[in-house]
Amino acid sequence: MxxxxxxxxxxxxxxxxxxxxxxxxxxxxxxxxxxxxxxxxxxxxxxxxxxxxxxxxxxxxSSASTKMIHGGIRYLEYYDFLLVRKALAEREVLLRSAPHIMRPLRLVVPHDPSMRPVWMMRIGLFLYDHLARREFLPGSRTIRLRGHPLGAPLNPRYSRAFLYSDGWTDDxxxxxxxxxxxxxxxxxxxxxxxxxxxxxxxxxxxxxxxxxxxxxxxxxxxxxxxxxxxxxxxxxxxxxxxxxxxxxxLRLVKGSHIVVPKLFDHDHAYALQGADKRVIFIIPYEGDFTLIGTTDVEHKGAVGDAKIDDDEIRYLCEQASRYMVKPVVPSDVVWSYSGVRPLIEDDAEDPSAVTRDYxxxxxxxxxxxxxxxxxxxxxxxxxxxxxxxxxxxxxxxxxxxxxxxxYLPGGDLSAWIGPATRPDVDFARFEQKLGERHPALPATLRHRLARGYGARIDKVLGAEGLGEEIAPGLHAGELVYLHDHEWARTPDDVLWRRTKLGLHLTEAQRQDVARWWAARWPGETTTTPTADSVRTTTWS
The missing domain is CATH 3.50.50.60 (FAD/NAD(P)-binding domain)
Structure with missing residues (x-):
């Protein structure tokens, strides 16, 4: 490569x-x-x-997706085989190009006999495994949930599940x-x-x-x-x-997601069959959280005004609660975001059935x-x-x-680890080398910087290190790098897009970042979400 x-x-x-x-x-x-x-x-x-x-x-x-690199297993039901094959062929190409911001993701599909029979699930997963070439992503298989760590977060009535592979990215x-x-x-x-x-x-x-x-x-x-x-x-x-x-x-379809405190400790995601036969994903997110989405709702207003509504929050909570041992309720939601998908109009009655092809x-x-x-x-x-x-x-x-x-910038790790093998293994080796070279960096910070910048981490650290800590885990050196090299012009650009640190910081800490930014670059806009707006922040 x-x-x-x-x-x-x-x-x-x-x-x-x-x-x-x-x-x-x-x-x-x-x-x-x-x-x-x-x-x-x-x-x-x-x-x-x-x-x-x-x-x-x-x-x-583009920052309001489910963060998945996937073929779209549910599109098989709409016979959109060309799109699924095209997307499946891209998964490993993309995962190899940026192993720092992308990684393989293993998904669990609990079997609900009232939704789809086992034979249908097996045929669908067989097609998903074989419509395009795979080199390192493992194929699908069946597991028994009782006594299995992947079954622990689920309602005990689910005894069987299917595993399959896709990928995750920082969109x-x-x-x-x-x-x-x-x-x-x-x-x-x-x-x-x-x-x-x-x-x-x-x-x-x-x-x-x-x-x-x-x-x-x-x-x-x-x-x-x-x-x-x-x-x-x-x-x-x-x-x-x-x-x-x-x-x-164009058919403008709003997709909304919610973020709640983490529902489980393992690194797999869940693909849940909703009561309406849509698929809802429950994905580990930012270490301390779980991402749940998405909805498909016709959007009639201005594109830039898309926001999650109470019905969407209730819907996502209800669908997750059908499967989880611990029910998810609206008061659990710590953040949400909505995006408007511009889908090609094809007269499908169900927004979920409208093609995602281009x-x-x-x-x-x-x-x-x-x-x-x-x-x-x-x-x-x-x-x-x-x-x-x-x-x-x-x-x-x-x-x-x-x-x-x-490779995308930062994706070529060969200077750190030698020749590439497979993306997940390469990134693990890179993190190990990074720890050996910078042992003073706290492990959590080191992991976040490795994920964000990959082989370019030395450009962020600079000759003099990260400098002053402006908010927990966020230093002056990183802010300067993002401003000077990645077009960040407001604290929001940093806190909610180039990183997701806004989710981890308090309102007072976000305001500390805004004040530092205003002092450093006084001519630039400085808008920072308040505590109330964080829950409904919309990157549409």
Whole structure:
């Protein structure tokens, strides 16, 4: 596998304003996983790329997932075999590319005879095991729950379960690492800049970008990518002046998750068959917590206003309580988040049945316009590869796909451990070497930094160490790194996306971070959730 990162990590400068148009091959609108993935792929093929995002990277749908790299076992029931196969083929590719922010995840499916018969479960899992090649993820098997540690958290009425494999990722960091790799390959990444107008002629797009202060910047691009996710149709209509025939109907489906104090101590997750035959995941989260999700609810309001409602909280608690020994109740919820999924409308009555596959539409009547419709986090790399192939063809650029065998920044651990073997083993060896090299780092902090930054941890530690502790487990050196290298511009960017430390800190401690930030970078916005808002913080 090749190291996809550049030899040096440049400091990410705040974008400067200029009256002169910024010229590029491709301008990408949208800093979620699809936009960042496309920027990385194109930059790696030698094209000049600008990526703009009106908020922070991964501020919306891409940080509101269930954090899973998975084939989507429930889509087998809807006969979406092509999507499942595509996603299954990507699991090990992604897990190898970033063993620090991704890891294999073993899931437990307690068998409820009232839901699906054993033969159906076995057929489904057989297909899941064999639709795509597996090299290191173990296949499915059956276990008896009575007396088994995996059965201890479950209601005793469940006597049998199935085990199968998928993967877990830190979704927000996955976006940032794609953007970081793109930047190190020459792309300009501009969070905090929205595209307010895009006009095209036969050869170019003339685009206006605007920041939060109202400053504008012109961009001249040979091609435009609409990766605005749930805003894709709105962007075409209001900013790209597209014909109505180009605008596809999107089905906006809200998915909400809750976080509660941890329900069990082992590292497996549970995939539970809900009373409505949906699948609810219960996943170990951030050491001290358990993540439960997700819902599928039609979203009718403004995309950016999506928030969990009381019915969704009750639903998730009830579905979890059907299986857990200890009931989950709304008062247990310490945090929640919601995201709006932009699904391709297919007239399915049940939102859960709407396909999670993607569609790329490339219009080359004049300067190329590529619109990304739909998609899921597991297939982002393949989506980006397909998008880059189409754009390069449209622009007359000959280039080859390259991302399948490369590492994301921090993922190449060979300088620490030698040749790679398998991702989970490699990361364990890396942590061991890290402990030997930095024995003074507390184990909990060392583990978090290893997971977040991988082989780039020395860039975070710096020559003089982490420096002053601003809040428990969060030091000045890490904050400076995230500001200077990963585009963090507010404490929220750090506490709720690039790390999840906001979940572990008190309101007073979060305010300590905000005050330090304001003193260090007085010209930048500093918004920090209050204790009340933490429970309903929405990264939609």
């Amino acid at each position: 090749n190291d996809s990162s550049a030899s040096a990590t440049p400091t990410v400068a705040v974008p400067t304003l200029s009256d002169a148009a910024l010229a590029c091959d491709v301008l990408i609108v949208g800093g979620g996983i699809n936009g960042a993935g496309i920027a990385r792929d194109l930059a790696g093929r030698g094209l000049s790329v600008v990526l703009c995002e009106k908020n922070d990277l991964a501020a919306h749908t 927000a960091r996955l976006v940032v690492l794609n953007a970081l790799d793109a930047a190190e390959r020459g792309a300009q990444v501009l969070p905090g800049w929205r595209c307010t107008d895009a006009q095209r002629d036969n050869a170019h797009w003339q685009v206006t970008l605007q920041d939060g202060a109202g400053n504008t910047r012109p961009v001249r691009a040979r091609a435009l990518v609409n990766a605005a996710g749930p805003w894709a149709a709105q962007f075409l209509r209001e900013h790209a002046h597209a014909n109505a025939s180009m605008i596809k109907p 569609l790329l539409e490339l219009d080359t009547d004049r300067a190329p316009l590529l619109t990304v419709w739909g998609g899921k986090i597991t297939t982002f790399r393949k989506l980006a590869e397909d998008a880059a192939d189409g754009l390069c063809k449209g622009l007359g650029v000959k280039s080859a796909a390259w991302t399948a065998g490369t």
